[in-house]
Amino acid sequence: MYYFRKNSSKRLRHLPIGHLLAITVVISFLLSAAFIADATAGKQLATQNPYVINNTRYYPIPSAQGYNEQGIASWYGSDFHGKRTSNGEIYDMHAMTAAHKTLPMNTMLLVKNIANGKETIVRVNDRGPFIRGRIIDLSYKAAQKIDAIRHGTARVQIVAIAKRNNGINGQPSALAYNDLSAGEFYVQIGSFSKKINAIKLQKRFTETGHTTVIQKYYGSASLLYRVQVYAGEYLGIAKRAERALIDHGYIGAFIIAR
Incomplete structure (x- = not known):
């Protein structure tokens, strides 16, 4: 090192x-x-305040600019469907969303399954996962997109690309993907x-x-x-x-x- x-x-x-x-x-x-x-x-915002889960304190970061991380992704589905997320939304397992421990809410992430090269875009609207070694919890739909349902987890790369703006159907009207x-x-x-x-x-x-x-x-x-x-x-x-x-x-x- x-x-x-x-x-x-x-x-x-x-x-x-x-x-x-x-x-x-x-x-x-x-x-x-x-x-x-x-x-x-x-x-x-309340979602930017420090918080404690299982005796570990987490500090949400103020900006996702330049964020690039590799690690294990998991997914969550029917057990949480219809319940509130950390930012107050109703969790929809069929929407393209994700949970992250520290990124700002509404950060748009490009998620790539390193094993098969499949990619998808998600919006952060929840906090988690709180299992050691995992960096992101994908919605059921997002996990489907990168073929991570069967195994339950996948090694991924996540890159912050934009925040949600007033594009059509809640999707960003423009994505700025930088070579980092x-x-x-x-x-x-x-x-x-x-x-x-x-x-x-x-x-x-x-x-x-x-x-x-x-x-x-x-x-x-x-x-x-x-x-x-x-x-x-x-x-x-x-x-x-x-x-x-x-x-x-x-x-x-x-x-x-x-």
Whole structure:
């Protein structure tokens, strides 16, 4: 596993895995006390508030821009049909919807079954799944589209492509699908209301050779300071960096593409 230092020529500097793991273990206690959820611009929706399921706290992220993830998808059907979803809608197992633990509601996702290449588009309107290792719960209809019904689960790639707008029949009138395989990637590891806490976390990483920045975010209630670690120019490498941080307690860590 590697983390990277960004310099003026954009050359990448590797750090050994042992060094990285030691750093993340030492720092992990900082976020346990000070990590807070980002707020959406304007009035914060209830679905964007932090919540706790099975003693795990989840922090919905303010934006799905650049979101790209691989993992296990499951589906839910008749047992939940007709019941309310997390955003107050009535769940329809025959609609093209999905549940995600942290993405904003109404995020449109391209879901690809890695095993067979089948793709479909869903809209996030619920929270879940809350089973370790699963990243998305698809409606019955969406799971049918990618041939995931029989096995119950499928390894998928999910990419945020747009938010629902006023297109025909609730579908987006335009989808912006970006090539995210290369670019400039950061992993956000914390969001603090007190700048001093953000600086402390930034310092820990910069002292060990990681390019780390603090971005200001003006939320509905206060000014927040986001700490982001440079993770390289290739998405695959950035995903490995993100995974290392998540595995060491940074549950809210996620990739940002610039």
